[in-house]
Amino acid sequence: MxxxxxxxxxxxxxxxxxxxxxxxxxxxxxxxxxxxxxxxxxxxxxxxxxxxxxxxxxxxxxxxxxxxxxxxxxxxxxxxxxxxxxxxHFRPIDDEDASNRDPKQPEPLNSRMNKLRFAFQLYDLDRDGKISRHEMLQVLRLMVGVQVTDEQLESITDRTVQEADDDGDGAVSFLEFAKSLEKMDIEQKMSIRILK
Known part of the structure; x- marks a missing residue:
């Protein structure tokens, strides 16, 4: 063997x-x-x-x-x-990842920041570095399907963009996206347990 x-x-x-x-x-x-x-x-x-x-x-x-x-x-x-x-990007973060990390090396692909970058690019459909209202609406529509009316979805989209858009440009930058999710446990929500 x-x-x-x-x-x-x-x-x-x-x-x-x-x-x-x-x-x-x-x-x-x-x-x-x-x-x-x-x-x-x-x-x-x-x-x-x-x-x-x-x-x-x-x-x-x-x-x-x-x-x-x-x-x-x-x-x-x-x-x-x-x-x-x-x-x-979906590998869970474990204590070993943080404790053994050489600060001179690039951030691990499963780090919080890289998980956020990965999630951001799912929304940034045209890859211009911003999530527009239209892009947010498209992604939310995919996520909720027909469970809410178009009017409700428009309202959710407007509120989501408005709450995250700190600079008032009508779109969400990566930094604004990351800030809006700072209280969310993205490390666990974007993890899939793959056997060791």
Whole structure:
């Protein structure tokens, strides 16, 4: 029987990916097997259609927006390292993350600030660095569906933008977005337990 380290050898760039994402070797191996299962035609990358086969994303109102995050800059495929880097945003923060962090290194992908940046880009549909009223309305409509009337949704949108918009420009910047969520436990709300 092979050891875990020999299994990890099948994962391209495993040490770099471990360092960047904070995932354990065992977790990376499980994610690699999941990646391969999604890559049914064995291309070595995933397409949007491959990711749409994930049940949790198919039923999530923001599923398409989350899938978009795997394909920055209009690309049409994501390799294993890109796949895992996106998933790392959802890795729970543990005490070890904070205590062992070298301040000279970039912030971990699962840090509060990076989780907020990831959430912000789900709303910032045109990627201009601001969430406009129209963008907020579109995302809220996805999230609530037909459970509220258009009039109620317009009111919720106006109130949400107004409460977060500190500079009065009619849009929400990243800093305003982060400030509006400072009391929310984003670290836990944006975490998916992936077995160690």
């Amino acid at each position: 092979g050891s875990r380290s020999s299994h990890a050898a099948i994962i391209p760039e495993v040490d770099t990916i471990r360092q960047e994402t904070g995932f354990s070797q065992a977790c990376l191996l499980r994610l690699y097997h999941r990646f391969q299962a999604l890559d049914r035609s064995k291309k070595g990358y995933l397409s949007r259609m491959d990711l749409q086969q994930i049940g949790a994303l198919a039923v999530n109102p923001l599923g398409d927006r989350i899938i978009d995050s795997f394909f920055p800059d209009g690309s049409h495929q994501v390799d294993f390292s890109g796949f895992v880097r996106v998933l790392a």
